[in-house]
Amino acid sequence: MELTRRKVLQLGLAAGAGMALGGCKLLQLGLNIKGYWPGMLEGHLLRGNTQLPAPSVERKVGVAILGGGAAGLFAAWKLVRGGRKDVLLVDGPEFGGNCAAGALGGLAHPRGAHYLPLPSLESRHVRELLADMGVIERDAFTAKPYFDERVLVHAPEERLWVDGRWQEGLLPRTGMDADELKQQQRFLDFVAGLRDKTGSDGRRVFAIPLVLSSTDPQWRALDQLSFAQWLKREGYTAPGLLWYLDYACRDDYGAGSAQTSAWAGLHYFASRGGHAANAEEGAILTWPDGINPLVRHLAAALQPAQRLAGMAVQVTDAGKAVHVDVLNVLSRKVTRLIADQVICAMPLHVAAHVVSDLAGLGFDLHRHGLPHAAWQVSNFLIDAFPQEPVEHPLAWDNVVYGSNSLGYVNSTHQLIRQYKPESSVFTAYHAFANEDPRAVRARLEHASAEALYEVAAQDLQRVYGWRWRQHVQQVEITVRGHAMSTPAPGFLGNPGLAALRALDGRIRFAHADLSGLSVFEEASWWGNQAAEALL
The missing domain is CATH 1.10.405.10 (Guanine Nucleotide Dissociation Inhibitor, domain 1)
Incomplete structure (x- = not known):
């Protein structure tokens, strides 16, 4: 199933939030490939100015947190730990965002970020978590x-494929x-x-x-x-x-x-x-499902009533309160939150379509908007491990020298067992770098299963050859068109980001975009800062 912008808008509110490619099959391989485009439907609804239903219910809250990624969840966790009970988290299109995870064959795997460096002394908030x-x-x-x-990541941690053989470490030294x-x-x-x-x-x-x-x-x-x-x-x-x-x-x-x-x-x-x-x-910290355990722990601090499924589609400062309209794509219902305070924990290119007069707050998307990279995270369930050289066994992270891709991670690497498990999930990462991000997004929106698979498997096929495919049982591909903001030259002096960081009103912002680069420590920092200001 190919999802074009027109098809998405035709589906409108009748479509589900998880747009999947589950019906696609690579006939020559006999593989079912399931694909996800998290946030794509919601993004097209916002950009297409789709007519939304009127709010069917109103709900008063103290603090509305808009977004269930690292920043929003960290803010919620911090507020609840600080004694605030009037907190409501709006999950957003994808719970966990870039920290999301899934499972194939009963084995957990990441759909986004897969490790956390040891936190520095400045990252006290991460150490607290x-x-x-x-x-x-x-x-x-x-x-x-x-x-x-x-x-702590187990040995061997990483290896590099150079000139047809492996070496330890990722800095190429062989030859x-x-x-x-x-x-x-x-x-x-x-x-x-x-x-x-x-x-x-x-x-x-x-x-x-x-x-x-x-x-x-x-x-x-x-x-x-x-x-x-x-x-x-x-x-x-x-x-x-x-x-x-x-x-x-x-x-x-x-x-x-x-x-x-x-x-x-x-x-x-x-x-x-x-x-x-x-x-x-x-050394780094990692789990079979990447860093998803961090967001799961943060979310566990919330009661079920403190979470709301859906995505904020309109935020308006009404003077004495902030009105937040939340759309549940599945039920096609809109809930209006009347909040004393709002923490906007969504990407800024989304906030520009949601927050009324964001330019009046100092951020104009056309002048201050950040370039966003497109990513593809692909998971392969295998029923047997490929043969590896004794001197350089399978590592946690496996990278190919000269490749335009980013290698693959073994999801069962951290499992402590006497014997190697029968099956595993290899997670292959690819950033569509050195290309126009807008052109990449347009291409990915119409990409066939075959095209996505070829990007996903390129490093694995280069290392293991055609025999690699006989071990693949299932494939899951997550396409992130706006995966992360990228720190282009001049990003430190962005006045729009500085304006949002300095806000001290009913609406505050908390997202890695405020830093201009997307890592867990930055996202959680802004969630922590917003929560501490309200505490």
Whole structure:
């Protein structure tokens, strides 16, 4: 089933919220491919100015939180823990957002983000959450907390396919000449020195959350260059290093090094200041279903009556209260919330269609809107593991050198068993970087199952060959047309974002878009900030 914009608008409110490609079959493979376009239907309803039903019920609430992603859920969790009982969370089109997950054959897998770096001292809010979950077992707010070892990524963590064989780590070294290796080490030494470097204001030059970074003009000037321009200026020409740095930008930002701010490119390597008493430097936290356990824990703080299925389609400051119209696509009913306070925890390109006079609050979508990357997250249920070399067994993260894709993750890697499980789910990631995002979205809207599969399987087929397909039992593909905002050059000085961050009225904003880059620490930071302001 191909969903065009016209078909979506014809379906209108009679369509379900989960637009699936479940009827598509690759006949030559005998595979049923199920596809998801989370938020696409709702987005087209908003942009198409579809006539909505009048509200059928009104409900008074203290704080309405609009969006069930990391920011909205963190705000709700923080408010409830702070004693607020008058909180209502509107789930939005996809509960969990970029932290969503699913299951194939009884095996959990991610549909979005799949790991969390060890939180730095600045990310105190994340440490608070992890301690509440029991993931940090002791010394949560010290330099080196002690983490639950079941959640620390197990060895082997990552490997890279180069010249027909695997190597440990993702920085390509196999077959690289002396100049390549020298440039790699020069870059590693440089970013190592940046991790504790402070600006003229005494803050770390690169911190996460981003707003806690130094505002020293000397360092902020890097935001006027692309990462690729900065690398060229600094004499970095080694092909392997340049590919790796481009891969890192695509992996975290959904854009290549030529489209990424030089400040953001260095921030990727220098801002992660987390350590653990019981793990090596650079360790990460992960679960079989990515980081979905974080949002599940946040949601568990809410009572059923504190959640409302649907999506906010109109937010109006009515003076003494804020009116929020919430559409339930399945029931075709609209509920009007009359809220004392609203936390708008949705992407800003959506908020521009929902919040009345957003430009009057300082954010104009045409002038301040952020570029958004399109992503494809594909899950393959396999009934047998491919044969692997003894010296380089299957790792948690498996990447192909030179690929325009991002490799694949083994969902059963963290399961502690005496023997390898019979089946697993491999999750393949692909960011449509180095392309016009609008053209990509238009193409994906009409993409056939075959086209999506070829993108999904390209790295797996390159490593395992055609025999790989005989082990595939089911395929699930999630297409995210606006997966994440990307930090293009100049993003730090965006006046629209600064205006929304400074708001102190009945409507507040909480989303990773306020930072200009999409990671859990940033999204949860803004949820935490909004909640603390109301507490």
